Amino acid sequence: MDRVPLVSVGIPTYNRLKTLVHAIKSVLMQEYEGTLEIIITDNASTDKTEEYCRTLSAKDNRIRYFRQPHNMGPLANFQTSIENAQGEFFMWLADDDWIESPNYIQCCSEALLARPDYTRVCGKIRYSNEGGVQFYAPKFDVTQDSPARRVCSYYSQVNDNGIYYGLTRTKDLQRVRFKNTVGSDWLFVAGIAFLGKILTIEDVCLARDYRPSADGFGHIGRVFKLSKFEVQHPYTSIAMSVFKDIAWESDVYSTLSLVSRYYLATKCSLIVGRHWMYPRFTDPLSTKVRSHLTEGQRQFFRRLYKHISK
Numbered sequence: 681m682d683r684v685p686l687v688s689v690g691i692p693t694y695n696r697l698k699t700l701v702h703a704i705k706s707v708l709m710q711e712y713e714g715t716l717e718i719i720i721t722d723n724a725s726t727d728k729t730e731e732y733c734r735t736l737s738a739k740d741n742r743i744r745y746f747r748q749p750h751n752m753g754p755l756a757n758f759q760t761s762i763e764n765a766q767g768e769f770f771m772w773l774a775d776d777d778w779i780e781s782p783n784y785i786q787c788c789s790e791a792l793l794a795r796p797d798y799t800r801v802c803g804k805i806r807y808s809n810e811g812g813v814q815f816y817a818p819k820f821d822v823t824q825d826s827p828a829r830r831v832c833s834y835y836s837q838v839n840d841n842g843i844y845y846g847l848t849r850t851k852d853l854q855r856v857r858f859k860n861t862v863g864s865d866w867l868f869v870a871g872i873a874f875l876g877k878i879l880t881i882e883d884v885c886l887a888r889d890y891r892p893s894a895d896g897f898g899h900i901g902r903v904f905k906l907s908k909f910e911v912q913h914p915y916t917s918i919a920m921s922v923f924k925d926i927a928w929e930s931d932v933y934s935t936l937s938l939v940s941r942y943y944l945a946t947k948c949s950l951i952v953g954r955h956w957m958y959p960r961f962t963d964p965l966s967t968k969v970r971s972h973l974t975e976g977q978r979q980f981f982r983r984l985y986k987h988i989s990k
Contacts, residue, residue: 683793684714685768687785688850690761692754693775694723697732699889704736704743706778712785715742717767721760722747754903755858762853770850774888777845780806781884788847791881799876800869802846803884814890817842822878828936828944834873835922835951841865843878845886852876856932859925862900862910863918867925870948871932915956923949 689707693700700720707718720733720743733745746760758772769789773779781787781803788801795801805817820843822830844865856871858864872878901911910917926933926945933941 685789685793686715686717686766687712687789687847688717688719688761688765688767688770689785690719690721690758690765690770690772691775692721692723692757692761692772693725693729694751694754694757695725695727695729696775697725697727697729699776700729701732703773703775703778706780707773707785708740708742709782710779710785711782712789714789716785717765718743719761719764720745721757721764723754723757724748724751753860753905755860755864759858762850765850765853767850769847770853771847772845773886774845776889778887780887784884784886785847787881787884791879792847792849795877795879797877798879799852799872800843800846800848800878802843802878802880803886804880804882805840805842805845806885806887807840807842807890808887809890819882820878820880822873824877827874828940830873830877831870831926831944832948832951834870834878835866835948836955838866838869841869842886842888843880844869845888846878848872849876857930859921859929860904860906861917861921862904862906862914863921864904866918867921867930870922870925871930874932915952918956919949919952922952 691700691703691707704718704720707716710716720737722729722733722745724747730747733743737743737745744764746764748757748760761772762770769792771785771788779785784803788803791801792798802820804819807814807817817840818837820837822833822837824830824833852872852875855875856868859867861867898911900906923945926948927942933944936944
């Protein structure tokens with residue numbers, strides 16, 4: 681590389697000392713030509729996380745430890761790591777995940793430096809548990825020249841959203857804000873996609889812990905303190921959040937005209953509905969709504985979906 685930027689790795693944590701140790705070690709073992717800093721943001725853990733992190737940061741000046749005065753919820757804890765990042769590039773690493781490839785950060789940073797119009801680069805995402813490798817996430821590229829088309833492409837592809845843990849330009853991350861809503865990570869990465877292109881490098885790998893909750897969105901609802909409606913009708917809620925985020929809430933889309941914002945908001949919310957609600961009938965609310973439509977109204981919406989999802 682012509683120049684070697686400082687890279688910040690944010691690890692938000694709460695009461696997961698055993699897996700946190702593994703996550704930190706995977707960063708410290710990176711074969712990176714530049715300097716790394718690890719920002720641990722502790723959401724007021726009640727186990728021995730504080731003792732371990734303070735001891736570690738006293739021995740290694742690459743590790744910076746921030747403890748919240750009380751549990752502020754996951755979004756605020758993630759935001760704290762961005763606010764304290766000093767690096768030109770930044771990535772999150774969940775406290776139960778780890779970087780599999782020792783050259784992961786090196787490869788991702790080289791790719792970003794070589795592509796100034798890209799905002800995020802991620803390696804291959806592998807999901808594992810005690811039973812071994814469960815699956816690899818599909819390759820995820822968003823490389824259209826048009827910002828609006830990139831956002832549409834992102835929403836048409838997103839599923840596990842492992843791309844959330846890619847390496848990103850810190851200045852771009854600081855322009856996107858978290859929202860306490862179901863699918864908040866989708867809204868966040870969509871904003872990143874609007875600011876620049878996204879690339880997956882399949883030569884390096886990041887490993888994620890795969891332990892789906894038995895009650896699915898019920899667990900997410902408790903952690904993020906979501907409403908009953910959001911928990912019971914998650915994909916309807918995501919589609920609504922997508923519309924509001926693009927149409928008027930997020931500053932990221934302020935470069936678009938009002939008409940363009942509303943058009944993009946409508947298109948993306950319908951893309952979410954088309955992929956998650958309409959064909960799979962997974963959302964009880966959407967099924968109930970369709971049962972009250974006439975055949976002519978159903979045909980109208982089918983044509984609308986087909987047109988606006990192109």
